[in-house]
Amino acid sequence: MTLTLTRSGRRAAHGAPPARWRGKKVQGWLYAAPTAVIVGVLFVVPLVLVVWMSLNRWPLLGPARFNAPDNYARIADNPLFLDAVLFTLKYTAITTVLLSSVALGLALLVQERRPGVGFFRTAFFLPGAVGFAAAALLFYGMLNNDFGPIDPMLRALGITHEPVKWIGTPNMALFSTIALVLWRFAGFNMLILLTGLQAIPVEVYEAARSDGAGRWQIFTRITLPLLRPTLALMLILSVTGSLLAFDQFFIFTNGGPDNSTVSMVMVVYRDAFFRFDLGGAAALSVVLLVGLVGLNALMMRRLR
Amino acid sequence: MTRALTLSALAVLFLFPLVWSGWASLEDPSNYLEMARFGEGLGTYATNSVLVSAMTVAGTLVVSALGGYAFARFDFPGKNLLFLATLAILMVPYATILIPLYVLLGFIGLQNSLVGLSLVFVMFQLPFALFMMRNAFEAIPRELEEAALVDGCGTFRAFSRILLHAVRPALVTVGLFAFLASWNDFFAPLILLNDGSSFTLPVAVVSMTQRTFGAIDYGMLQAGVMVMAVPCLVLFIVLQRHYVRGFMSGALRG
Numbered sequence: 001m002t003l004t005l006t007r008s009g010r011r012a013a014h015g016a017p018p019a020r021w022r023g024k025k026v027q028g029w030l031y032a033a034p035t036a037v038i039v040g041v042l043f044v045v046p047l048v049l050v051v052w053m054s055l056n057r058w059p060l061l062g063p064a065r066f067n068a069p070d071n072y073a074r075i076a077d078n079p080l081f082l083d084a085v086l087f088t089l090k091y092t093a094i095t096t097v098l099l100s101s102v103a104l105g106l107a108l109l110v111q112e113r114r115p116g117v118g119f120f121r122t123a124f125f126l127p128g129a130v131g132f133a134a135a136a137l138l139f140y141g142m143l144n145n146d147f148g149p150i151d152p153m154l155r156a157l158g159i160t161h162e163p164v165k166w167i168g169t170p171n172m173a174l175f176s177t178i179a180l181v182l183w184r185f186a187g188f189n190m191l192i193l194l195t196g197l198q199a200i201p202v203e204v205y206e207a208a209r210s211d212g213a214g215r216w217q218i219f220t221r222i223t224l225p226l227l228r229p230t231l232a233l234m235l236i237l238s239v240t241g242s243l244l245a246f247d248q249f250f251i252f253t254n255g256g257p258d259n260s261t262v263s264m265v266m267v268v269y270r271d272a273f274f275r276f277d278l279g280g281a282a283a284l285s286v287v288l289l290v291g292l293v294g295l296n297a298l299m300m301r302r303l304r
Numbered sequence: 305m306t307r308a309l310t311l312s313a314l315a316v317l318f319l320f321p322l323v324w325s326g327w328a329s330l331e332d333p334s335n336y337l338e339m340a341r342f343g344e345g346l347g348t349y350a351t352n353s354v355l356v357s358a359m360t361v362a363g364t365l366v367v368s369a370l371g372g373y374a375f376a377r378f379d380f381p382g383k384n385l386l387f388l389a390t391l392a393i394l395m396v397p398y399a400t401i402l403i404p405l406y407v408l409l410g411f412i413g414l415q416n417s418l419v420g421l422s423l424v425f426v427m428f429q430l431p432f433a434l435f436m437m438r439n440a441f442e443a444i445p446r447e448l449e450e451a452a453l454v455d456g457c458g459t460f461r462a463f464s465r466i467l468l469h470a471v472r473p474a475l476v477t478v479g480l481f482a483f484l485a486s487w488n489d490f491f492a493p494l495i496l497l498n499d500g501s502s503f504t505l506p507v508a509v510v511s512m513t514q515r516t517f518g519a520i521d522y523g524m525l526q527a528g529v530m531v532m533a534v535p536c537l538v539l540f541i542v543l544q545r546h547y548v549r550g551f552m553s554g555a556l557r558g
Contacts, residue, residue, distance in 0.1 A: 024378065024459075025378070025379065025381065026380075027378060027459060028374050028377075028379060028383070029374075029380045029381075030374075031370045031378065032374035032375070032380065034366065034370055035367055035371035036382075038423070038430060039389050039390050039427065039430065040389075042408075042423060042427040043427055044389065045404075045408060046401045046404035046405045046408055047396065047401060047404075049404040049407065050401060050403065050404040053403070053404060053407065058407075109307065109314075110311075119315075120311050120314075120315055122541070122544065123314075123315040123319055124314065124315070124318050126318065126319065126322065126540070127318060127321070129484070129536045129539075130488075130533040130537065131484075131487065131488025131490070131532055131533070132488065132490065133489075133490035133506040133509070133510060133532070134488065134506065134529045134532040134533045137510065137525055137526075137528065137529050138322075138325045138526070138529045138533075139321070140513060141328065141525050141526050141529070142321055142325070147522035147523075148522075149328075183318065183321060187318070191548070195551075195552050240397070243397075244397050244399050246399060246491055247490050247491065251490070251510050251513070254514075268399065268400075268403065269494075269495070272403050272406075272495075273495070278407065282403055285399075285400035285401070285403055286400070288397060288399070289396060289397060292400075293396070296395065
C-alpha cells in the first residue's frame with residue numbers, strides 16, 4: 001500500500017498523468033480518434049493497397065485481375081524507367097553537392113547577429129515561400145528567349161551573341177533546372193544549417209582562437225565537425241527530395257528535350273495516367289518506396 | 305566591405321526573379337484580365353484554392369489539436385503505435401502513395417473532390433502538426449487544467465476554454481505550414497483532380513503552358529505566378545517568427 005502510494009507520488013512528480021486521468025482510456029481514445037481515422041484510412045490503407053495493386057493488372061478503368069509478378073517483371077524492360085533512374089541519380093548527385101555548398105556559404109555569411117543580417121536572411125529565404133510550381137513557371141518565363149530578361153542582359157554584357165537554349169539541349173535543361181532548384185531551396189537549407197550553427201557554443205570558437213587557430217582551421221576543425229548532424233539532416237532531405245523530383249521536370253522542362261529529363265516519379269505518373277496502367281505504376285511506386293526507405297535508413301546510420 | 309558586397313550581390317540575385325515576375329505581369333495590366341478569363345476563369349480556380357486551403361488548415365488544426373492533447377495528457381492502448389504510424393508518414397515518399405490514394409478516393413466517392421484533396425493534405429501535414437501540438441500541450445503546466453477540473457469542468461471544457469488559448473502560437477505555426485503546403489502543392493491536385501472546373505491555382509496556371517493551339521501568353525503566365533505567390537510572400541513576411549519557430553522545433557526534428 002505504502003509502496004503504491006510512493007510510486008504514484010513519484011510518477012506525478014515526473015509529469016505522468018495523475019490518477020484522475022489514468023483510467024480514462026476511453027476519453028484519450030476519443031481525442032485521438034480523428035488522428036487514428038485519418039492515419040488509418042488515408043495512410044495505412046493506401047500503403048497496403050499499393051502493394052495489392054502492384055500484384056494485379058489494374059487498368060485505369062475496368063476490373064482488376066491478379067497477375068503477379070508481371071508488373072515487377074516488366075520494370076526490367078521499361079527503358080524509360082531505367083533511363084529515368086540513371087538521370088535522377090545524376091540529378092540528385094549534382095543538386096545535392098551544389099545545394100549544400102551554396103546553403104553552407106549563405107549560412108556562414110549570415111550566421112552572426114549584426115545589423116542588417118535579418119534582411120539578407122529574409123531575402124535568401126523568400127523564394128522558399130513561393131510554391132515550387134509557381135517558381136518553375138517563373139523561371140519558364142524568365143528564361144524564355146523572347147519574353148525573358150536574361151537573354152537580352154547576357155547579350156548586352158557581351159557574354160552571349162545568340163539566343164541561349166536554356167531548355168533546348170539535355171545538358172542545358174539540367175543546368176537550368178538546377179539553377180531553379182538552387183534559387184528555390186538554397187534559403188530553406190540555409191535556415192536548417194543556421195539552426196545547427198547557432199547551437200555551437202561561442203566558447204568553443206573563443207578557445208580555438210586563443211589557441212591561435214586561423215579562420216580556415218576553425219572552419220575545418222570546429223565548425224564542420226560540430227555541424228555534422230545538421231549537415232546529415234540536410235543531405236538526407238536533399239537526397240530524398242531530389243530522388244522524388246517531379247514538379248521541376250514536369251512543369252519546367254516537360255521531360256524534354258527527347259525525354260532526357262524524365263525523372264523516376266514522372267515515369268510513375270506517365271504509366272498511371274498516359275498508359276492507364278495503374279498496376280505497373282504501383283509496382284514502380286513500391287520499388288521507389290522500398291528503395292527510399294532503405295536508403296534513408298542507411299544514410300541515417302552512416303551519417304549520424 | 306567585400307562581405308557587404310557579396311551579400312548585396314547575392315540578395316539581388318535571389319530577389320531579382322520575384323521583382324522581374326511582378327514587373328512583367330504588371331507591365332501590361334491586361335495580363336491580369338486575360339488571366340481572369342483563362343479556362344474556367346480565375347474566380348473558379350481561386351475559389352477552389354481558397355476552399356482547399358481553408359479545409360486543410362481547419363482540418364489540420366482540429367485533428368492535431370485533439371490528437372496533440374490526447375498524446376500529451378492521456379494514456380490509452382495503442383498510443384505508441386498510433387504515434388509511430390503517424391511519424392511513418394514522413395518516411396514514405398509522398399509521390400508513391402498518391403496512386404493508391406487516387407484509387408481509394410474513387411472507392412469512397414471522393415475522387416475529383418476538393419474535400420478528398422483536403423483530407424489528403426491533412427494526412428500529409430499530420431506528422432509535423434501532431435508533433436508540434438503534443439509538445440505545445442506538454443509545455444503547459446498541469447496546474448492550469450487541474451484548477452479547471454477541480455472547478456468542475458470536464459476535460460473537454462478545460463481543453464477548449466483554457467488549453468487552446470495557451471497553445472495559440474503553436475496553432476498559428478501549424479496553420480501557416482498547412483496553408484503554404486495546400487495552397488502551393490501541384491502533384492496531389494494534378495493526380496486527384498481530373499476536371500478543369502475543380503482545378504486549384506497551380507494546376508490551372510501550369511495548364512496555361514500546355515495548350516496545344518496558339519502561343520503561350522507569357523505575360524498572363526507571370527500574372528498567374530503572382531496570384532499564387534503574393535499571398536504566400538505576405539503571409540511569410542507577417543508570420544516569419546512563427547515560421548522560423550515551427551521550423552526549429554518541429555519541421556527539423558520531425
